Amino acid sequence: MLPTILSRFLRPHWPLLVAVVAFQLVQSMASLYLPTLNADIIDNGVATGDTGYIMGVGGLMLLITLVQVAAAIAAVYFGAKAAMRVGRDIRSSVFHHVNEFSEREVSQFGAPSLITRTTNDVQQVQILVLMTCTMLVSAPILAVGGVVMALQQDVNLSWLLAVSVPVLLVAVGGIIIRTVPLFRKMQVRIDTVNRVLREQISGIRVVRAFVREDRETQRFAVANDELTDTALRVGRLMALMFPVVMLVLNVTSVAVLWFGASQIDAGTMEVGALTAFLSYIMQILMAVMMATFMAILIPRAAVCADRIHEVLATETSVRPPANPVSDFDTSGEIDFRDVEFSYPGAEKPVLSDIDFTVAPGSTTAIIGSTGSGKTTLVHLLPRLFDATKGRVVVDGVAVADADPDALWARIGLVPQKPYLFTGTVESNLRYGRPDASEEELWQALETAQAADFVRAMPDGLDAPISQGGTNVSGGQRQRLAIARALVKKPQIYIFDDSFSALDLSTDARLRAALRKDVGDATLVIVAQRVSTIVDADQILVLEDGRIVGRGTHEELLEGNETYKEIVESQLTAEEAA
Template structure:
């Protein structure tokens, strides 16, 4: 928690004034009972009306000043805590943006969303309360005790006896509730995970009539969270009534013993009235402190989860002395590359070596799980190789900054991803300053122009979240256009033609030939028809290169490739 509070430094002026206003408000609250005692003892008892008006007017002014300070403290604490929350969310988001895919897998997307929203909100709310209570509670408590002692030292023994009892009650209840807060945040993660899976996979769920099953999963997670919430809230809810019960008994004792002292002439009525108010101020200060004891453990659990995100160091970092993009011009080469997924027993790729020259199309084909997508993901450093090296123009990709490397790459992922906005916005995602002509040209090459022109608003037509208002083939073509508009040095097509019909696939590959004459092109595909015209075909089998060659050569030399071909094409088509 303290580590996160360092982010309050830009708001130290606001925090200072919050503390000052709270201090002044506390002084006014502590002074008012004394003035009330004077009005009763010197004004009401003695019938001095001018004195009552004079001191009463002073009380109004002090109360007004205290109210203004309270409003100012509330406003400034909300402003500084809100700014802290905004800055912390930005910091967490920018840090997560640097994560490799390994860190995303390790923490989990649902948990990252919870930590960036719910956890930061918890810390922000506690901070706002803490700025006020951490000054007000001690001041009202100790100031009230001093003023009570000043009014009547003997009667103060009642307060001195009751404070340790309240402290023991607070400690007993909070110590039981603290461990449950961390458990509760974990269960919120679980609920978010189930909900996110349900919403993103709603089509599959409905198509397989699994709505009831998913409802059961959600209900189980929801029930689990509810049970924990009820348990912890039941524990914490008992704090207030128990404390109020103790405080009321204390008030009865004060009135009883105070009446006896008034009867014996050792105390005046006004002093007793002031003493009761000071007693309540002390008790309420302890209640406010107990509220902080309730909120701080939950915020501490949230702060620990936020710190875990911030303290997670990405596996992939930029070099201390990076090479420039101009140094990395030339062929792409895999040099005896091996790769293990973290925690996996078997290597996903082993001893991968090949070169892909500029102006050439290199195709990668193989069975499911052979490592095709893994190989593609190593080029832009979504993961780093565990053995060997990948070079561009002789420069190891690890010697380039991630920004420089990825600016050279145009990736079309296996699962086409579109963002909320217009079609033009999605294509321009590949190049921010792309002109309308460049966008249109990329769409023509990607075979997207035809369906875009049929839309009512053309390139300004809206794309729904996740691209749900366009077909799979249309999403793939827009993803390809997004990569084309960038005009990168290396094109990576990760099974990007799977949703296209054979005619569109052929037209697209033909258009790509003229468009990518100065670039290196890697195509991962399942279809033989997509790869058979490539300059080089790499056949992967169980994470290793089984064969490299042209379509014609591989038919003769590679049994794995021929098996793939014969499973898709007839003997007449092969011939």
């Protein structure tokens, strides 16, 4: 897939490539002409003692050398510019394409692999473009031009070229063939190291809590050793490359001098011609060596390009509608109609026969045992997944037909694992609505029961938040995530087990504040604690992906055994009534 990636991302920068080729052509032509001028000085100037001829041709050689240097600098400049732009474009394309993925595709690749593909893999392709612009363009010109110019100097020694070049190509080709699978394995093992390292850094508290530092150190050591072993095997093969090239180069040089000296002694060749022939054969072999160096880069870049193409060629399972609808009829109505959802390759659906309606402005709670499908169900609303059967309708429009931006603008999601971004409290709160006033931010914090601890921070709204919100507690992180959703002021709120880290008192105050401040909005609450949902207008009881009960807390307590079991596992039925 390397040609596909290169053609796609190099095409917009063809003016830079034209400039590179032009300057490389000038540089190569200068390199090819200089040995001939040097031969003229030796044979026609030095041999006759003509100082004027030597000065004239020498001056011309100096001028051509200056042109060669200028062309080389310009070629590297434009080549580097093209390579950096290609790298930028590939990274941007991968990033924007990944942003369109649903949770299914992100899980399929894994975050560490996607990071490696966007950074390390793109860098390998970028290096290949740079080396191609600075070396590969001039290599064929020097090789072909060197053969032509060498034959003009002496035809009798041309058999040396016919022997040395194929020997070099066969030796280098054998090494390259063995390195390709190793490069592929090395990229996979870089993914593994990134994954293990990311897990250990993210889960450092768990590691320390269970005193598993030694085990995690060993696990990283295994991944690191596997990568090192593969890299060493690649390095050993690559270490053979230049000795092989230099061996052929030096043997050829000795052969040229040996057989050329015989011809000079016989009077069939002049010293200048031999010097020029030697220079040309060195240029030819150096061109082959440059191509060899490229051959080192191409296999790894090809592997990386395959991995990049795999991401770019993967279509999201949540496809945007052909004719998106952005006009919604009502405000906050939700309707699940015979909905079913299955993961690819799963033996049975995660959700089956899901039928319910949520009236605008009401509160619907979803409760059930772990793995019953609660989170999957609410993820169908903002279309993080697509239902495999049935329809999910929001405000009269099927989510599969809705304009994604218009749909997401109506929904405020607080995920099961709240995530905060690097920045400040303020920047995180404004994530859904950048134009929110400071007064609205504080109002959202008051409702989310987060205002007190934010005021206690030294910088208030400007207090720094680290990646993932790791510098605040779990309960504070949840409340800031709730406040972020409140700032957005959507028609529908989805709280996916978003009160689990709160104590009962804070939970009660937050729910009371929500009823007061967002009473007109529709609330969908996924919860494990019965106390969180006792006041809901409708409670859905999920078991094995099916709705096995619906009604108010009192109705379910009287007539639903599954709900009663959940209640009794947390508190007695009399306490819950």
